[in-house]
Amino acid sequence: MTNAILKRLPITWIKEIIDLTIERIVVVDREGIILFINSTYCEFLDVKQEFAIGKPVQQVIENTRMHIVATTGKEELEGLQPINGSVMIANRYPLIIDNELVGALGTVKYPGPDNLRQSKNKIQDLIDELNFYKTKAQKELQSKYNFADLTGSSPIFLAAKKLAEKVSGSNSSVLLTGESGTGKELFAHAIHHSSMRSEHPFVALNCASIPQDLFESELFGYEDGAFTGAKKGGKKGQLHLANDGTIFLDEIGDMPLSMQSKLLRTLQENEINPVGGQSTIPINLRVIAATNQDLMKMVDEGKFRKDLFYRLNVINIEIPPLRERKEDIAPISIKILEKLERNFYRSGTLLSSEVIERFKHHSWPGNVRELENVLERAINVLDGRTIELSHLPLYLRDPETVASRGGSSVTNPPKDAELLQVSPLKKTIAKVEKQEIKNALIFTNGNKIEAAKLLGLGKTNLYDKCKKYEIK
Ligand SMILES: Nc1ncnc2c1ncn2[C@@H]1O[C@H](COP(=O)(O)OP(=O)(O)O)[C@@H](O)[C@H]1O
Ligand SMILES: [Mg+2]
Incomplete structure (x- = not known):
């Protein structure tokens, strides 16, 4: 529109036209200061026009984003804006004059049926999002182990x-x-x-x-x-x-x-x-x-x-400490290996009986965490399926170092003859497997599907094993 076209329109008319055609309108400069706000908007806000004009828009309009649009230059259409207890539909446009961002123009109206539907969807999306984060936060605050x-x-x-x-x-x-x-x-x-x-x-x-x-x-x-x-x-x-x-x-x-x-x-x-x-x-x-x-x-x-x-x-x-319960080392190792296998996408990893023997003679100052680290290292350097002495860190590979490292009696070969007795690995694993399955079934009150989940096994796999070990 050129100035020539507007020339015949008196300014008072322009003001009246604005009030008649658009319900509520506000204009701010780049700093978000109100340059103009019409009387309909002022009535709705219950403020005097003389008071509002010249004020930062945030001081006059609740939940406004006009000062933001006046700096970003990005229009925001059909935004939901709570004002005076009503949720209004706000349209905010950057004002660009001669290729320069000079401020922003905003209008608000009561939602029509279309807007209502849209707002409902928007609100539902927000509720869904909120619930998602709520459950996520809740999960973070739950215990992870039983x-x-x-x-x-x-x-x-x-x-x-x-x-x-x-x-x-x-x-x-x-x-x-x-x-x-x-x-x-x-x-x-x-x-x-x-x-x-x-x-x-x-x-x-x-x-x-x-x-x-x-x-x-x-x-x-x-x-x-x-x-x-x-x-x-x-x-x-x-x-x-x-x-x-x-x-x-x-x-x-x-x-x-x-x-x-x-x-x-x-x-x-x-x-x-x-x-x-x-x-x-x-x-x-x-x-x-x-x-x-x-x-x-x-x-x-x-x-x-x-x-x-x-x-x-x-x-x-x-x-x-682990060194006081050497018989737990093998079952714990197996449990850790199962977890590592899931992370490394492998299966069927075995421990050689020399490794188990060596583990039993180590003093484990870092306890189960140290055992976890040793096994993780071994899986990383493993080529075949069986973890051998060569896959252990140096301090565990060389018995001399092992003995001198601990220094105390715990690292020396135990006097207890029972501890020196090593059964074939297959037998040990079977024993542990049977015990673990039994434990899981006790824990789940005999629910095999739940037990399978706990054990990280498939359902049929667990049924087969129960048959093999004669577990009811
Ligand atoms: N009895 C166990 N069976 C299986 N894993 C275990 C056992 N005890 C400890 N761990 C594992 O060893 C690591 C260290 O355990 P953690 O509870 O953090 O020890 P602490 O708090 O005493 O330092 C953890 O990764 C944990 O999962
Ligand atoms: Mg700890």
Whole structure:
């Protein structure tokens, strides 16, 4: 439209035309300052035109995006915009004059039947998306392992496992102790999984990995504006996230003393105080803590609070190191190999009897985690199907090194004649397989399909094996 065409149209007319043809209209400059807003829009917003004009648009219109469109230059059509309790349909256009972005023009209207349908679809999409993330977040907070994942049938291991199973139904605090890599985290998952709280979150927190400065806000959360840089709207602490479920405090020996006091208060009073807030939030938690440190000694040295120690140590489960349960090494190796085979898309991997023998003579300072690493390395360098001594890392290949490395009696050949007895691998595997199938069936109350899933076997495969081992 050239100026000549508009020449005959008085400005007052133009204003009236705008008001008549378009219900609600606003014009902003590149900074998002309102240059024009018509009276219909002002009535709808319940503001005076003189007040609105010259103001930043965000101060006048709820949920506006006009200032954004005025900088991006990208039009936004049929957007949903809640204003004054109504969801309006907003169209926002960049204003380009002489090839230059000068601002934006926006209109809002009540949704018509078409818009309503569209909005419904849009809202449904958003709800679907929200549900997707909700379940995803929920899954992250669930325990991943159960007692069937805890392989081992040595008496000392079974004793620890039985105790854990027995106390999983209670609400008392559990302290898991044992060397690194013995399976403390696995036990914590399993206890939560068989507890009444299993439908609620399992939140694991490693106290050794949280920077000191962040400890308090990580554990207890913070309220809006608690400190500079705090996220708007505050943040829920891990203790709050675990509400009604279980909080697993791993490496509890690394918790700073000041936090120990605050944690103790929380456990005694069943409430948390977020940083920077006056409010208290009631919570219902079960605590499982784990450590490879000697907490009693730390208490004596003043490094760990005695009262917290007793509060956490209601039930102590000591998980024995691998070298004290040599008969578990073969079954655990098989379990680990099954997992590795799935990751490496292989099957039928075997362990030579020399390797098993060597494993039994090693002291495993890194426990099951070390065994996992050794087997993963072996699978990587394996050419055939059987893992031989040559596939082991050097320190395990050479018995001299093995002996000198451990230095203690545990690495020397055991005096116990039984330990020296090695049965043919096939027999060992069959024995373990039978036991595992039985365990899985007990765990699933005899449901073979579920048991097959737990064992990572096909249904028919499990039926065949049950027949072979005469398991009902
Ligand atoms: N009894 C077991 N059977 C099978 N895998 C185990 C067993 N114990 C530990 N693991 C595995 O060993 C690794 C170390 O266990 P983890 O629970 O993290 O030990 P910790 O917390 O005591 O350091 C994990 O990958 C775990 O799956
Ligand atoms: Mg651990």
